[in-house]
Amino acid sequence: xxxxxxxxxxxxxxxxxxxxxxxxxxxxxxxxxxxxxxxxxxxxxxxxxxxxxxxxxxxxxxxxxxxxxxxxxxxxxxxxxxxxxxxxxxxxxxxxxxxxxxxxxxxxxxxxxxxxxxxx
Amino acid sequence: xxxxxxxxxxxxxxxxxxxxxxxxxxxxxxxxxxxxxxxxxxxxxxxxxxxxxxxxxxxxxxxxxxxxxxxxxxxxxxxxxxxxxxxxxxxxxxxxxxxxxxxxxxx
Numbered sequence: 362x363x364x365x366x367x368x369x370x371x372x373x374x375x376x377x378x379x380x381x382x383x384x385x386x387x388x389x390x391x392x393x394x395x396x397x398x399x400x401x402x403x404x405x406x407x408x409x410x411x412x413x414x415x416x417x418x419x420x421x422x423x424x425x426x427x428x429x430x431x432x433x434x435x436x437x438x439x440x441x442x443x444x445x446x447x448x449x450x451x452x453x454x455x456x457x458x459x460x461x462x463x464x465x466x467x468x469x470x471x472x473x474x475x476x477x478x479x480x481x
Numbered sequence: 482x483x484x485x486x487x488x489x490x491x492x493x494x495x496x497x498x499x500x501x502x503x504x505x506x507x508x509x510x511x512x513x514x515x516x517x518x519x520x521x522x523x524x525x526x527x528x529x530x531x532x533x534x535x536x537x538x539x540x541x542x543x544x545x546x547x548x549x550x551x552x553x554x555x556x557x558x559x560x561x562x563x564x565x566x567x568x569x570x571x572x573x574x575x576x577x578x579x580x581x582x583x584x585x586x587x588x
Contacts, residue, residue, distance in 0.1 A: 365524075397577075407568060407579035422576040456524065465572050467515035469536070471524035 363388035365457050365472035372478050373451075379444040379477055383457030384437075390415045391435050395460035397468065398431060398442045400453040410455075412464050413440055420464055447479045483508050483571050487580030493588045500556040502583045504569035509549050513573035516545055516554045519582075520565040528567075529554065559585075 369381035383396070390396065397412035411421035413431045421429045430443040444451060454476050458468035484507040494500050504514065516529040527536045529545035532552055542557045556563055564587060569580040 399579075406581050407570075409577040409579070420575060458525075464575070465513065467527055467530045467570065467572055468517075468525070469527050469530075471526075473522075473524050 363459060363470045365459065365470060367455060367457050367472045367475040369455075369475065369477070371476060372480065373447055374481050375448055375479055376446055379442070379447050379451060379455075379479070381442045381455055381457075381475065381477070382439050383441070383472060384439045385459075386438070388459075390433060390438050390440065393462055395462075395464045395466070396433065396440045397458050397460055397464075398455060399458060399468070399471075400455045401474075402450070402453040405453075408453075410442065410444075412460060414464075449479050451477070452479045453477060482576055483510060483574050483578050485569055485571055485578050485580040487569055487583055489583060490581060491584040491586065493586050494559050495588050496559055496561060498559045500559050500563075500585060502554040502567055502569075504547075504552045504554070504580050506550045506552075506571055508574075510571045510573035512548050513571060514545075514547070514552050515570045515572065516543075517568045517570065518563075518565050519568065523565075525568065556585075561587075 364386045366384045373379045395412045398410040413419045428445045433440040454474040456474040458471040460466045486505045512532040514532045517525040519525040533545045566582045566584045
């Protein structure tokens with residue numbers, strides 16, 4: 362059974378870069394599927410950030426695209442999110458998840474989520 | 482973007498009640514809608530995909546229907562373990578988008 366676990370700093374200063382990693386166990390990233398990041402700011406809706414394929418191909422949500430880098434490390438069976446130039450509006454619970462074989466598939470497994478606060 | 486409007490935002494029901502949640506898309510998404518359950522402090526869980534297909538292992542009291550722009554999620558007989566927040570999500574077009582969630586509580 363696939364399991365996903367987010368890790369990274371819980372506090373990031375404004376204008377800095379938010380960096381999170383999602384460790385995948387019970388399934389090899391190279392076996393296929395897309396892997397995504399979703400966030401939920403306090404009191405607001407879930408927002409898809411972007412997704413990556415094990416080949417390295419990515420797709421990002423346009424409002425965040427200029428600040429987002431999602432990458433995969435097949436040797437560690439993990440994928441990562443970098444969000445640059447953060448502001449308080451980027452405070453949210455960040456979750457990683459697995460899609461199906463294509464990016465237009467639902468998320469069939471999710472991590473617990475990790476709260477990241479942007480504050481000086 | 483394909484906006485998803487979910488209603489109600491919250492509801493209170495009793496054990497055994499039939500619970501219905503709706504999700505409306507701003508544009509036709511065919512059958513490409515999923516439903517998730519999230520319990521406090523837990524990861525979301527996929528319940529329904531392709532509007533009406535039950536994910537493996539999900540109890541049959543959960544069901545979904547609809548196509549195009551209007552979708553319905555139903556719990557036929559609410560159980561204590563069903564308390565949580567439910568979300569719809571469209572995956573017909575990028576960017577992927579979610580409904581605002583429905584919090585299900587006991588009366």
